[in-house]
Amino acid sequence: MNIAIVIAQFNRYIRYEKRMSSHTLLAYSEDISSWYNYITAQYGLETMEEVQLLHLRSWLIMLLNEQQLQPASVKRKISSLNSFFKYALRQEIITKNPARLLQVPKVPVRLPQYLEAGQAAALADAVAKEEEVGSWKERTDQLILDLLYQTGIRRSELLGLRHMDIDWQKKEIRVLGKRNKERIVPIGDSLLESIRNYINFKSPELCNSGEKLLTLKTGRPVSTTYVYRVVHKYLSAVTTLKKRSPHILRHTFATQLLNNGADLSAIQKLLGHESLAATQVYTHINIEKLKDIYRQTHPRSSE
Missing domain, CATH: 1.10.443.10 (Intergrase catalytic core)
Structure with missing residues (x-):
């Protein structure tokens, strides 16, 4: 099947069925469009059956060389490709998902910044x-x-x-x-x-x-x-x-809820996080704060 037709179907799917947020919708759509423009220009591909793993890796390498993407950006683009090819696989347009073989880079966990x-x-x-x-x-x-x-x-x-x-x-x-x-x-x-x-x-x-x-x-x-x-x-x-x-x-x-005794599950519900893992990052902030207090107040903390 023609790649452009499948992309149009995928965009409708993530907008009306998947109901992604406008921000995620735009990001996925732009990523897939960028990949499509690249492979048609570089390889002249027209159908989904022609796409191989090298056509995905080649696009990512080009982006890394030209835009010096951070790991988080690379991870997002791989996620976009994976979602697209998963959709095509479910629709029986293709028989295997080449994006599943892409290696997702490790993204360093950054502690959220907050006000005192x-x-x-x-x-x-x-x-x-x-x-x-x-x-x-x-x-x-x-x-x-x-x-x-x-x-x-x-x-x-x-x-x-x-x-x-x-x-x-x-x-x-x-x-x-x-x-x-x-x-x-x-x-x-x-x-x-x-x-x-x-x-x-x-x-x-x-x-x-x-x-x-x-x-x-x-x-x-x-x-x-x-x-x-x-x-x-x-x-x-x-x-x-x-x-x-x-x-x-x-x-x-x-952070203020956690510092004042709220449990993680309650904070998770208030924030609307789907998993507790997304909320647990705030415990790291709390630990870092305790370390600072220890260093500043314990007489032997610097020994």
Whole structure:
């Protein structure tokens, strides 16, 4: 079967059946498109039956030489190829998956970066210093930071929040996570009041149950770029961390829960991790912190 036709089928599959997030969907689609453009230009391949392992390795080697990819990027591209050929195998388009023979590089585990408790608390003051108190932008920016820090939700989940997702009586919000999986996240009284004040400040026509919670003054929902810029701006005011993305606040949320006695399974559920392994990285942060305390306080730690 023609490779281009199978790619089109695969893209429909991951969008409508697999229901991947928009970020993953774009990454997989771009990877497969890049590989296809390469093999047609270099080898003139047209059908799936012609593809061999060397046509996958050759593309990866080209990327390594020209783009100097990090192990994590190589691993992602291999994952894209493997998903594509697994799909073709299930559809009986091919009889074997050449991508399964690709060696996946080991990716070093990097400890998540996070804010100290004092830095997180200083975020509110940072917004007040930059924006006119009570203005639309000040209220929106503040609520973005509060939601990310106090719930640990992802940026995509934040952007998806609607008025109907807030349960005022139970003090919780419904979050649509990766692969359209819903979870319930509890919220405190102060955050609930902040949301209420924000909604009361908005025009009534922007407060229908199906409308997005966070909007610009024009009524348009805030964008991914807007959220990133807000977080980057105010994190720059309170920390010297090189990475200043919304995920820093998610890491901060999880780290503070762990430091204050929450068990891993509870943190896993709050973060929406599919496996406990993804949550266990925060235990390494805790251990490193204990080591620092030991080095600073024990009289014989340096011996």
